[in-house]
Amino acid sequence: MASPETPVDVRSAAAEQAHDLAVARKDIIRIATAGSVDDGKSTLIGRLLFDSKAVFEDQYAAIERASRGDYVDLALLTDGLRAEREQGITIDVAYRYFSTPRRTFILADTPGHVQYTRNMVTGASTADLAIVLVDARKGMVEQSRRHAFLASLLRVPHLVVAVNKMDLVDWSEDVFERIRDEFTAFATKLEVTDVTVVPISALLGDNVVTRSTNMPWYQGTSLLHHLEHVHVASDRNLVDTRFPVQYVIRPQSDAFHDYRGYAGRVAGGVLRPGDEVQVLPSGLTTTIAGIDGPDGPVDAAFPPMSVTVRLSDDLDVSRGDMICRPANAPQVTQDLDAFVCWMTDQPLQPRQRLAIKHTTRSVRAMVKDVQYRLDVNTLHREQDAGRLGLNDIGRVTLRTTQPLFVDDYHRSRETGRFILIDESTNATVGAGMLTPPRR
Numbered sequence: 288m289a290s291p292e293t294p295v296d297v298r299s300a301a302a303e304q305a306h307d308l309a310v311a312r313k314d315i316i317r318i319a320t321a322g323s324v325d326d327g328k329s330t331l332i333g334r335l336l337f338d339s340k341a342v343f344e345d346q347y348a349a350i351e352r353a354s355r356g357d358y359v360d361l362a363l364l365t366d367g368l369r370a371e372r373e374q375g376i377t378i379d380v381a382y383r384y385f386s387t388p389r390r391t392f393i394l395a396d397t398p399g400h401v402q403y404t405r406n407m408v409t410g411a412s413t414a415d416l417a418i419v420l421v422d423a424r425k426g427m428v429e430q431s432r433r434h435a436f437l438a439s440l441l442r443v444p445h446l447v448v449a450v451n452k453m454d455l456v457d458w459s460e461d462v463f464e465r466i467r468d469e470f471t472a473f474a475t476k477l478e479v480t481d482v483t484v485v486p487i488s489a490l491l492g493d494n495v496v497t498r499s500t501n502m503p504w505y506q507g508t509s510l511l512h513h514l515e516h517v518h519v520a521s522d523r524n525l526v527d528t529r530f531p532v533q534y535v536i537r538p539q540s541d542a543f544h545d546y547r548g549y550a551g552r553v554a555g556g557v558l559r560p561g562d563e564v565q566v567l568p569s570g571l572t573t574t575i576a577g578i579d580g581p582d583g584p585v586d587a588a589f590p591p592m593s594v595t596v597r598l599s600d601d602l603d604v605s606r607g608d609m610i611c612r613p614a615n616a617p618q619v620t621q622d623l624d625a626f627v628c629w630m631t632d633q634p635l636q637p638r639q640r641l642a643i644k645h646t647t648r649s650v651r652a653m654v655k656d657v658q659y660r661l662d663v664n665t666l667h668r669e670q671d672a673g674r675l676g677l678n679d680i681g682r683v684t685l686r687t688t689q690p691l692f693v694d695d696y697h698r699s700r701e702t703g704r705f706i707l708i709d710e711s712t713n714a715t716v717g718a719g720m721l722t723p724p725r726r
Contacts, residue, residue: 316519319395319411319443321434322420327451329381331420331489332396335511336385338496389515405630405678408718411438412704415519416445418510423456423486427469433663435470439477440626440680440720442700444522446474446482449510453502454488460504476666478697481517485510523590527694528556528564529617529702530588530610531646536595548579548595549604554646554701556612558588558596565613566604567692572613573600590701607648609692617692617702623652623685625696625719626661627707629675635683635717636674643687643719645705650689652707658682682722696720 320328381396395410411417417438421431438446448470456462467484474482485494486505493499496511508516533551558564558578565572578588579595588594596610604610611617623643629635635654643652660672660681675681696703707717 314389314519315391315393316416316514316517317393317395317414318514319397319407319414319417319438320420321397321407321411321417321438323422323425323428323430323434326420326422326431327489328418328420329396331418331449331451331487331495332383332394334489334492334495335392335394336383338492339385339387339511387511387515392514405628405718407434408437408441408628408630411441411443412700412718414438414441414443415522416447416514416517417443418447418449420449420451420489421466421470423450423452423459423462423466426466427473431470432473435473435479436477436663436666437680439479442478442697442720444481444519445517446479447510447513448482448484449489450484450486451489453486453493454491458486458499458501460502463505483507483513483517485513524555524699524701525557525589526555527615527617527699527702528558528562528610528612529554529646529692529694529699530556530558530596531648531692531702532604532606532608532610533647535605546597547601548597549608549610550593550595551647552593553588553590555590555699556615558594558610559586563613564598564610565616566598566602567609567611567616567619568690569603569608571600571602573598573602575599607646609646609648611692617694619690619692621687621690622655623687623691623693623705623719623721624723625683625685625705625721626680627675627683627717627719628680629677629717631709631714631716632677633709633716634674634676635679640710641716642708642710643685643691643705644708645691645693646702648689648691650687650691651710652685652687655684655686658684683719693721695723 320332322328383394385392395414397407397410419431419435419438421427450463450466463486470484485507486502487494487510489495493501494509496509498509530553531551532549536548536550538546558575560575560577562575563572564575576597576599578585585594609617627635635657637654637656639654641652643650657672657674659668659670660675660679661668663680672681694702703721705719706715707719709716
């Protein structure tokens, strides 16, 4: 064993293995910000990055030079587009990464403006937690409600309401409690199970990384402490085994002459060697002969691991097929009932033909009906809408040319969602979340 004075070779195999173990044991949490324009989303992410020492000196110097006010504009860490800096708003989704000793964070800074609702949906669709910012001076505004509803519609498991700019209301406890009570009352209409409300000042850093001395009446934790300790492991679906096949690995080399494996990312459940499985759409059953990870065989695979599954029998399996359990299979259907967020200027209307991509399977589809458009501000259903325009969300029925293997979105976010593609331009024009059919 090396003495404390012995230098450690960071390039050694032991050091690399220690690094891999440290990364593997650390939770990864995806976070999306939401809220109205000028509520401070980009500034909050900049503050998190800066106070957690995730900003390099040259980066800080660059934004210091680019800042136009009397202070360093930390929002410039995420707002990189020229139009964003000129207007002082977020337009596109910006992703930033940072780590603490406890967790690794993937932050999605989403736009607050109503015309970029589709970008917010994109950023929040894979989030484990959403932070809805509320300006303490304005309270709950229309866009705050809109984004809170979208977070619940996208089944984001955890919601944090950050009441920002508390320094501009003299750190008032009454203002904070009024906003907290107002949001709590609104949240009763939504399917939100975990809501936490934190008073902060993103500009000054109060209650962002460390507890604020300006708000002694607040007895909760800082925002970063909550993000580090919120429990997300149980949010994964470990019951419904779903493995969409992405690629067939057949090396045909001397070292792997008879090797045939099916690569993909586990969308749900747990896979182990020896388990009986079923392959869709053929319906044939077999057992798992082995599971290979990037570093060799593994004893079990679970979300979101990317692995290669080897089967005991030589079945015809190709990209787009689904490996599941015989007694717990997804629904095989050509009729889809879903909430669709429409993302392009050309409206969605009945009889329209589109391509649909669900997990690793791509088929063609036709819009059978637009049942209603949803007013995300009032939650009112506009039954006579007939079509969906840019940024609209509505309930739509589609018919596909080939069966898909689906679950309801509330059961599985992985197999319960899809995207719609315009075949003429290959552009993504819609995002869908499958719902139980109306009775």
